[in-house]
Amino acid sequence: MKPDMLMIHYGELSTKGDNKKAFVTALLHNVRVALKPFGLESKGDRDHIYVYLGGADPTPVISRLKEVSGIQRISIVMKVEPKMELIQEATLSLLQEEAGAKSFKIDVKRVDKRFPLDSYGIACAVADYVLEHGDYEVDLHEPECKVKLTLRPEGCYISCHDELGLGGYPLGMIGKVTMLLSGGIDSPVAAFSLIRRGIRVECLHFASPPYTSAAVIDKLKDILAALNVYQNDIKLQVLPFTKLQDAIYANVPEPYCITIMRRMMIRLAVAMAKKNRALAVATGESIGQVASQTLESMGVIEEVADSFPILRPLCVEDKLSIIEKSKRIGTYDISIRPYEDCCTIFKPRRPKTKPKLEECLEYEKRFDYQRLIDECLEGVTTICFSGGQEVLSEGENHAELPQ
């Protein structure tokens, strides 16, 4: 006997009230998209999504499901008719699939009260059979294998193996945000954190050629491909930032350059977010990490957003934990490639860690930045990834294609 389905458990979804149906529908859709290459049937109800294996090896299917947000746990399940001898045999064969497990415990949920034995009686009957026919012992406190039997009118579900999913919410339910992507270590991790929580991200990058290398764009494409695992369609918009950056360095005293540059970036990001109907702007900032990421700096920078929400998913994360996460999602090795982005190219010798708003406003009066911002917005190019591959983007780039 082989396990015949995977059971997907919802996490925080179960706390949802009237919205729950919509969340489940979204998750079912995402699961079906993720499992398309496997060609497996699936079905969803109030409490679980069932993926029918049809003889397929569950391991790669589970690995893929672990990349889908909104899944708390994935159990390997066998479904049998609610007859004691079938339940006993199935339990033993499931246990035998768990290499190395010697001790077990049985938890019974008797939803169908018509079953002749009560929960304790079922547990004892199945355990007796396992002890008699296999080399196992019972351990109620720290079992190596926890067998779950759920008796429902349509059959008995047996599982003894489950794996943790990503958690969070299904992607697409919470709207989308505009994520600033630099190519460094932090921003891809921030993007992943948002996606995990069910928030669709659209990325924005500020390119300052020739101060930044064209190789940064290749690096960003690799990052998009990595994030694409978690969000099936992802796009990056690249804004030409050179002229604005040059104007900042020509007009603003050096210690304020980074602050003003970040204010311009947020202005651009908010404008792009509104244009793309995103509900917030997100950054990979972490409090205290660099001069522009002190609370004072953040306040002065955020002022330009004019109460448009700015999300900082990593704001209290330590660098080491960010690095650890970036390794886990596979972006670390891409991020550390040695190309400059526009934040590292001109490091002021003494950046202001506690900038003053009045001074910022004063310096910004010195040049017509609005015109330069408009120019940036007009020069946007778009890169789209779907299913791990770069695809032709909708919108901007089409104009350049031959008719």
Next chain:
Amino acid sequence: MIYFDSAASTCPKKEVLDVFLSASQDEYANPSSSHAFGRSGGRLLESARKQTLDLFGVSATHQAIFLSGATEANNLALKGIAFSYQNRGKKILVSAVEHPSVLEPARYLAKAFGFEVVELPVDSYGRVSPETLQAHMDKDVILVSIMGVNNETGTINDLKALSQITHRYPKCFFHSDLTQAIGKVEIDFSCLDLFSFSGHKIHGLKGVGALIYKKNIRFVPVLHGGGQEFGYRSSTVALPLALSLSKALELSLASAKNNLAHVKSLRETLLQGLENEEIRVNSPLDEAGSPYVLSLSLLRHKASVIMEGLSEEGIYVSTSSACSASLEKPSYVLLSMGVDEDSAKNAIRVSFSEDNTLGEVRLFLSSFHRLLKEIHAR
């Protein structure tokens, strides 16, 4: 496109590709096989070997091994000699500005096998002076390795004088990495005990090079296996690549003189055009420098930014050398020449081939002037 990065690699000549292609199609048997098809390849290989040695004028005294390129040739020269002759002495001298494929094997021999390695200081041109070499020579030195032309600056070493000093010590061999020198400067090959070069720097193909060595030299091989190439370089010999290498060498040496005059005029025009810019010329401009390579330090700008700006316009140059590009490290070659750290971090290398034109130099100059004006200083 304007390609001014020929010290990194060159465009293969059509004749070279033709030789490679027809040998790949027609002579695919293993040249070590003893059947007629294999023997025919074996004969071709020996003819390529002989032609190579003839072109250098050293067939009477030297032998040639085909291998994957100058890096492998340098590794075999250093490790092969060191291991083979370590009972004569355990001291090796290399210049401080050698390519990493000489420096790193030397450092490895020092670190892992207890050899005493001296990295000889260079003068402000980047040359090892005969006096410096003489001062470090003693009876324990078994190998001196000094490059013919430096890959970052084009500096030429006086190989004749240096080898003469070495040869006063009968137990010591003189090796030279000629990767940037072949076909570009005049060399008396007969004074060298060993020398290395690579195909793709002389309009040949990537993946092939040769080590030429005096017939009395015995190596401990780096690659062990089937015993090809006199047992010194096991691996099925890439016959089409070996043939392509001797073809590239033939073409390169035949046109060396004419090319030199042409490239000199390119460098002249370039330098005239740069007279009023805030740059420092690192390369020697007299007979101590090959006109093929010009190293310039930008005094006010970041070299990587200017390189990127040129690249956007389809003009390709390097920052110091291709191997160390994109790392924010000062060039060790320039530092060794006494160049200050800022200049050593912001060097651009313009390297020519005979295919470049004066028109290209003028286009380069106009882009270069504009970028230096437009781009924010560092």
